[in-house]
Structure formats: C-alpha cells, structure tokens
Amino acid sequence: MKIFKLPDLGEGLPDAEIREWYVKEGDVVKVDQPMVAMETAKAVVDVPAPRAGKIIKLYGQAGDVINTGGALVEFEDGEDAPAKSTVVGNLEIGNTILKEAATGIKPTATINIGIKAIPAVRALAKKLNVDLTAITATGPNGQITVADVERAAKPTVTTPTSTLTGGEALRGVRRAMAIAMSQSHAEVVPVLLVDDADLHAWPAGTDVTARVIRAVVAACKAEPSLNAWYEGKSMTRQLQQDVHIGLAMDSADGLFVPVLKNANKCQPTELRAEINRFKEQVGARTIPQDDLKGATIVLSNVGTFAGKYASPIISPPTVAIIATGRIRETVVAHDGSPAVHRVMPLSLSFDHRAVTGGEAARFLAALIEDLQKKD
Numbered sequence: 001m002k003i004f005k006l007p008d009l010g011e012g013l014p015d016a017e018i019r020e021w022y023v024k025e026g027d028v029v030k031v032d033q034p035m036v037a038m039e040t041a042k043a044v045v046d047v048p049a050p051r052a053g054k055i056i057k058l059y060g061q062a063g064d065v066i067n068t069g070g071a072l073v074e075f076e077d078g079e080d081a082p083a084k085s086t087v088v089g090n091l092e093i094g095n096t097i098l099k100e101a102a103t104g105i106k107p108t109a110t111i112n113i114g115i116k117a118i119p120a121v122r123a124l125a126k127k128l129n130v131d132l133t134a135i136t137a138t139g140p141n142g143q144i145t146v147a148d149v150e151r152a153a154k155p156t157v158t159t160p161t162s163t164l165t166g167g168e169a170l171r172g173v174r175r176a177m178a179i180a181m182s183q184s185h186a187e188v189v190p191v192l193l194v195d196d197a198d199l200h201a202w203p204a205g206t207d208v209t210a211r212v213i214r215a216v217v218a219a220c221k222a223e224p225s226l227n228a229w230y231e232g233k234s235m236t237r238q239l240q241q242d243v244h245i246g247l248a249m250d251s252a253d254g255l256f257v258p259v260l261k262n263a264n265k266c267q268p269t270e271l272r273a274e275i276n277r278f279k280e281q282v283g284a285r286t287i288p289q290d291d292l293k294g295a296t297i298v299l300s301n302v303g304t305f306a307g308k309y310a311s312p313i314i315s316p317p318t319v320a321i322i323a324t325g326r327i328r329e330t331v332v333a334h335d336g337s338p339a340v341h342r343v344m345p346l347s348l349s350f351d352h353r354a355v356t357g358g359e360a361a362r363f364l365a366a367l368i369e370d371l372q373k374k375d
Contacts, residue, residue, distance in 0.1 A: 003071050003075075004073040004075065005070060006068055009045045009068075015070075016066060017040075017064070017065050017171055018063065019037040019038060019039045019044060019172075022035055022037070023073075024055070028054045028055075029055060031048075031050070033048060035047055035055075036072070044285060055074070059074070116137065117132060121144055121145065121148075128153040135149065183316065184315055185313075189352045194309045194346065195346050197343065199344055201374040203374070207268060212322075214268070215371045216299060216322060218369075218370040220264070222362065225355050226350060226355055226360065227296050228319050230319050231316075242264055243263045243297065244262065244296045245295065246258070246297070246298040246299065248301075257295065257298060258278040258287055259291060259293065295315075298312075298314075298315065298321040299324070300323045301323070302324070309345050309347045320349065322367070323348075324347075325347065
C-alpha cells in the first residue's frame, strides 16, 4: 500500500480541514487529478493525486482536521511515501553538505543518514510506526527527541466538537483566528497607547486608507523598532528595512490580513489598486497565499461602522498593530479659539518584550505628525 500524506499547503501551516472529497474509496485516479478540497487558515486548496492508481482508503471525512504530514489517502500497491516536494540548493546530510540541483525528493536510505536521532529514539519511532523523515526536530542541533516522536504518533485526524447546546465548532478561517489569538494572548506582552490626529488640513477627496498607510511608512522610518519581527523563545529581534503592511480585513468567513508588500516604495495609486484587489479577492476567497504572509506591521480600521479606540491584538512575529477609529467632528482648540475639526482616533498596541514605551510614543508622534500635514 502507499499512503499519501498531507503536504504543507502554506508556509508552516500546521493543519487543514477537509472541505469536500472529490473521490471515494475504490476510485482509480490519474496523476494530478483533484482528490480533495482542503481549507487552511488562508485559502481553500485542491490537493491533486501524486500518482495514478486505485484508492483503498480515505483518511477523514468533511469537517475533519488533518495535521500536516498526516495520512490523507492510501493507494493500492507501492511503498509508503510522504507528499511530493522539491529542494533547491544545499542538501545537508549529517555534517556533510552536498550540492544538489532542483529535484523531487523520495525517501531513501541515503536521506535517512541525515536524521539526527539516538538509537533509542529510532527504536521508539519504529515501534510506534512513525516516519522520522516527516518529523520536525525540536532538540538541540536538529536532534529528534522522544517527545517529537510521541507527538507525531498521536492521531492526526481530529473532529472539532462543541460542548455547547446548539453550538457550532469553529472551522477554517475562524478556527485559525481563534488559534492565533490564543497564541498571542499566551506569548505577547501588549501595551496600548491612544491619541487623536486632527485632519482639518486634509483636502477634500483624500483617500483615507492610502493616506494612513503613508503615515505608517513615515512612522516606521522615524522609529524602526516597531517595523520588526520578534522571536520569543530565542529572544531575537529583527528590524525590517522595507515596510510590509498587513491590512486587517473583515469578511463573512472571518478575518483576513493581506499584506501590502514594500509599501514604502509604492505610490498612492498603486496602494489603492492593491487595496481594491485585496477586497475583491478576500470576498471571493481567491486571494493568493503569498499575499497573506510576510507582514512587518499591521493596520486595522475598527471605525468603519462604529468605535473610537480599540485594543488591537498583535500577531507574532510582528511587534505592533495600529487601529484607526471612526473619523468624527469634534470641538478642538485652534489658534486660541474653539473650532470644529475632523479627528481620527488612533490606537497603537505594541509588544513590550521588544519595544520600549519611548519607542512606541515616538512612533505614534511621527504617525500623527504625518497625518496632520496638508499634503
């Protein structure tokens, strides 16, 4: 028999939910024939057949969640093998680096030499029928540990159930959002700063979103500490030169955060074109996965319908998120006299593990300064 395992459908995605099977047990499929639609945190992806042959078993039903690397389809004849994959560049085997051209990978005895695991761990993997080549090592210097093997041996099919009467288990994007928010709550040390920007100088017809993005870019230039990634386990901070702004977008399916790449190099018309594309593709669930990763800072508009200030949630590895509230007219002091101006509420959440209060305050001041300019 040959077992096809769920490949990584996105950069580091831990699992995916079966949305719809296109095949059934006993079917004979061709190479690259779509077998199943899988819903990830980012998109719905059709998974094709890696080989031609007769299907003996399907692992899971619609609604089940399959871990990346878990069994998905079993074929008649052949040896077990993980999903197809490709490597380019250097292939490291043990302490030796071999030069390789782009090629498909098939598990062989040569590849297994590169697995770093003591004999006891190898014996446990054999006992539990765990493929060491499919395990992500967490031990020092890439060593596979007993815990890694035991974790991989756990059932890879889970069916979300609700203990609430009449409740509904979260799925797809909403489930991914719940996981991400829980992770943020467990890891991040958030601090909130709020203030207002006076928009009285803005000319009529100003593109609000594009204008805010320009201000975020200016603030990142003035205080780069907030345009950064932080890795908590190693306590490593990486400042980013280019500004890749994640735009939090609401949808009927849940929250999406497409990323405006190199916003610091884009003209307002280019920004607007990308924003419009994101809106259309998020609504249709057709946005490419590459557009949903790589954010260095996040922007959210909480005031589209109502709300002044918020406490937006930071999504690691980013260290900051800005939320704009509903623009309103209010009485302000102007040249010593009361006047009615348009004001935008601003909320800045930052991760105090990587950002100081002074850095955050300087960032917010630079953001406001740019927003209050006439042009």
